[in-house]
Amino acid sequence: MSRRLRLLVTTVGLAALAWLLLASIERAIALAERFEGLPQGVRWLVGGVLLLLVSLGAAVTVWWLRPRRPRAPVTAPDRTSLEARIAQLRHDDAGVEELRSELTELDRRRASARTYLAVFGEISTGKSSLIAAMVPGAAPASDARGGTTREVTHYETSAWGDGWTIADVPGSAEAGGEARERLARAEALRAHAVVYVCAGDLTRSQAEELRWLGDFGKPLVLAVNKADQWTDIERDQILQHVREQADGIPDAVLAISAGGEERFTRRLADGSTEDVTRRRPAQWQPLRDALRRLLAAGPSALEAQRENAVLASLHERTGERERAYRADEAERIVSRYARRAIVGAMAAVAPGSDLVIQGALAASMVRALASLHDVRVTDVEVDNLLRQVRMTLRTGTSVVLAVAGNALKAFPGLGTLGGGVLHAFAYALIFDSFGRALAATLAERQALDQADAGERMRELLNEVDASRLRRLADLTGEALRLRHEPSD
Ligand SMILES: Nc1nc2c(ncn2[C@@H]2O[C@H](COP(=O)(O)OP(=O)(O)OP(=O)(O)O)[C@@H](O)[C@H]2O)c(=O)[nH]1
Ligand SMILES: [Mg+2]
Structure with a gap:
């Protein structure tokens, strides 16, 4: 842009600005005069609204300009506690070996200087x-x-x-x-x-x-x-x-x-x-x-931050392993109790009677799952939970029996295992749904959340897909065939 053109643009810009300023002053004076002419009450009202708007604007400006708090740096748990957690994981898991070698690499790099x-x-x-x-x-x-x-x-x-x-x-x-x-x-x-x-x-x-x-x-x-x-x-x-x-x-x-x-x-x-x-x-x-x-400053001066970063990542990876380990272990616990419930059903339930969850068995399963997730539960909490499960079953009996009936039709071999098979399968479904629901709640919330567990259990009782039906039919068949052998 030539110098003359720049000068022209600047002059026009300044003139426009001056005109705008004058126009706003004139408008402000006009408004003030109209304000003067208003009755006393309306003046107070308009003044109050204006004050409110100005304070609101000031508050927004202060909030906008407030000094931002720097993000807190990631902090890792201490090494000893991490080592203890890794030691608790299953030894033959390849993922666990990877966690251990991360610690070895941490030390190796430190020593290398x-x-x-x-x-x-x-x-x-x-x-x-x-x-x-x-x-x-x-x-x-x-x-x-x-x-x-x-x-x-x-x-x-x-x-x-x-x-x-x-x-x-x-x-x-x-x-x-x-x-x-x-x-x-x-x-x-x-x-x-x-x-x-x-x-x-x-x-x-x-x-x-x-x-x-x-x-x-x-x-x-x-x-x-x-x-x-x-x-x-x-x-x-x-x-x-x-x-x-x-x-x-x-x-x-x-x-x-x-x-x-x-x-x-x-x-x-x-x-x-x-x-x-x-x-x-x-x-x-x-x-x-x-x-x-x-x-x-050299590597030794930066070692603490490096170690913190590695341990933070190890903490996260160990958490993933722990979750996977608990999920496997929870599955084992639920299967074990479902098997016992199946056998118990054959021994105690008269055909046609209501489905009544076996209290002692269910309570032990709750305790086993809670202890796996390091969640403390009181006797009262367990009782309340079982009371709720019983209520869910009372309203859901027909659904459970319908699913069990479908299983008997889909897997005719089950029918040959004795008179109470319908109930045995029903208990397999109940314990499986209850156990899985509870395990999911405990894993996600680290607490025995009765409402959440109940909701999940209702969903699991109502949604039994083909693969779950087969798995439960296999579990029932296996438990009944082995029922006279001592269980683990
Ligand atoms: N013009 C230009 N091209 C570059 C420059 N540096 C890299 N490239 C080109 O960018 C492309 C990618 O380069 P790489 O060095 O393979 O990139 P990389 O980040 O290692 O890629 P990945 O290994 O796939 O993650 C190549 O075609 C390079 O020639 C640069 O400074 N200028
Ligand atoms: Mg590359």
Whole structure:
């Protein structure tokens, strides 16, 4: 824009502003005069409404401008308690072995006194290319197709300081790459510091990933890669926008060019062509400086944060294992009690009588499931729960017997097992539904929530699909055939 044009635009703009100001002053005076002319009562009313609006505006402004509380960093439980929990899990489970080896790796890295850095980010953002630029001699596979890196690889270098180990990890957000993303995340947590690579504005999932990393409080650099594709002005604008998006989470936000490779076809003097692969020049000086600054204190100074991140992730993974272990164990408990209920039914129930849940058996199942979930239950709570179950059964007897009747029709072999089979199956269904409902409530709420368990039980009694019908028929048949042998 020429200087004269700029001057003209500015003058017109200022004149418009002055006119607006004058118009609003005039309007305000007119309103004030009308206000003066109003009867006393209406004046008080209008004044009160105005005051209310102004106070509301002030309150909203104060709320908007209030200093934001920084997010609390993730805190992990202490190592001893985690070790004790892992020791309680089943020993032959491969997942448990993985948890143990995470602790061994934690110690190994501490003893190595090396600085661990993870280069993390979504697929195709240029992580492997960055490592190729950072580590002399490293040549990790890099390709325009996303999902090139499939596993975690470590590259060692002493080129810019003491011993550094840099991890190239699979990219996140790959369709169907959830398992690889888990590997990448675990490695990011094992490192002393993380470089989060993106290649432009942050998407919503990238912003979330960055927040997740930031919550561990370890040194974190956001590297906006592929800056060679932009003009200087574009780069500054992108960087400015990414800084706003990053919301102060990373310790530094900077633009780099990892380089990467470009492929093209060259025509030779003799008319033939050849495919050429050429490395683009890399430019990552700002990243090197930022890392040097952030990691100057050395690995031992960053070990506490690293350990916290690893233990936090172990806490989560151990929790998953515990839930899986409890689910298996609950299933075993429910089957065991359902079997006993089936046998008990054959011994005690006269055909045609009402379904009455065997109290002592049901109470022991409640206690066994509660103890599995570390939930304390009192006798009163157990009694109340059983009272509710009895009421549910009283209204649901016809449904239960109809399902049992269907089972007898679907699996004629059951009918050969004796007169009380209908009731035996009915009790299998009752104990299975009650046990599963209770286990689900205990697992989810860590408490004996009577209403929730009751609701779940009603659903389970009413929705018996073909596979559950078969399983319960098998359980009934098996229990009845083995009924004279001692049960476990
Ligand atoms: N223009 C340009 N392209 C780049 C740059 N860095 C990487 N690339 C290209 O981006 C593509 C992906 O690079 P990779 O290094 O394989 O990316 P990655 O993040 O390791 O990808 P995954 O392993 O799939 O997660 C390749 O085609 C690279 O050549 C850069 O600085 N500029
Ligand atoms: Mg890669």
